Amino acid sequence: MxxxxxxxxxxxxxxxxxxxxxxxxxxxxxxxxxxxxxxxxxxxxxxxxxxxxxxxxxxxxxxxxxxQQQLPDPAAWSELTDPLTRLHAGLADLYRFYRDGEPMLRRIYGDWAALPEGHRSDLAQRNNFFRDRLLEPFPEPDSGRLRAVVAHSVSFWTWRSLCHDNGLSNDDAVQAMTGLAAMTAGLQQPC
Structure with a gap:
């Protein structure tokens, strides 16, 4: 048996x-x-x-x-109370995951319409969860512009455009997106 x-x-x-x-x-x-x-x-x-x-x-x-992947760790990000520090750490973690999994993730996101509905929903909810964890410490996390910027920053396609298509390092992409969020939120970006 x-x-x-x-x-x-x-x-x-x-x-x-x-x-x-x-x-x-x-x-x-x-x-x-x-x-x-x-x-x-x-x-x-x-x-x-x-x-x-x-x-x-x-x-x-x-x-x-x-x-088989080292997944992003939003629980670790949530321990950080400064909004830009959390955003920087979260994006660095996400962008590492995106770079490591790029060949598969490009195929999955590229074939979005062919994915089973439940999986599309799960991926969208996961991105919303990441966005929301990163927005929590901001003074006005419900600001529509800031939500849009942070949602854009957690997107696989944003990472791919910045790093794969335009040659930025993960760190440069994280700095760029953190700077955009800081400017949108009216905060000073740490050096």
Whole structure:
């Protein structure tokens, strides 16, 4: 019985690994069950035996990929009470994560419309959570302009534009976005 369970788990993991590889190379929109099956060396029916639908496979793929990453740590940011210090630390943490995961994140965000609705919602909520944690210590965190600037700063696409497309280092991008938030909030940016 244990050997059978191990074989089932090994097959399931091969399928998840295949989905991760395809999501990272061709993106979720071009990843098919047939492609996952071929990459994993199983039949399409075997994929469906392990995963009832694309959303279940996407969830397993996402969980597996995320388990291999050093995720941002908003709890650590929340310990910082100075608004610009927290913003700087949070953006540095996020931008490190974005740089480390850029190939996969570019495919995921680039195929936004092809993602299962629940995952789009989770990603949007995660960005809102990051924005809100970073806004908490500001004197007027509900200012529409400041919310927009901080929301923009936590976006993967903002990081990608600043660093990947325009050659800034993560630190330079963090400084630029912190400076913009400081100016928007009417605060002095620390040197």
């Amino acid at each position: 244990n050997k059978r369970a191990e074989q089932v788990e090994t097959t399931r993991q091969r399928i998840v690994d295949a989905a991760v590889a395809l999501h990272g190379s061709v993106g979720p929109a071009k990843t098919t069950i047939a492609g996952v099956a071929e990459q994993a060396g199983v039949t399409r029916l075997t994929v469906y035996r392990h995963f009832a639908d694309d959303a279940a496979l996407f969830s397993a793929c996402s969980s597996h990929w995320l388990s």
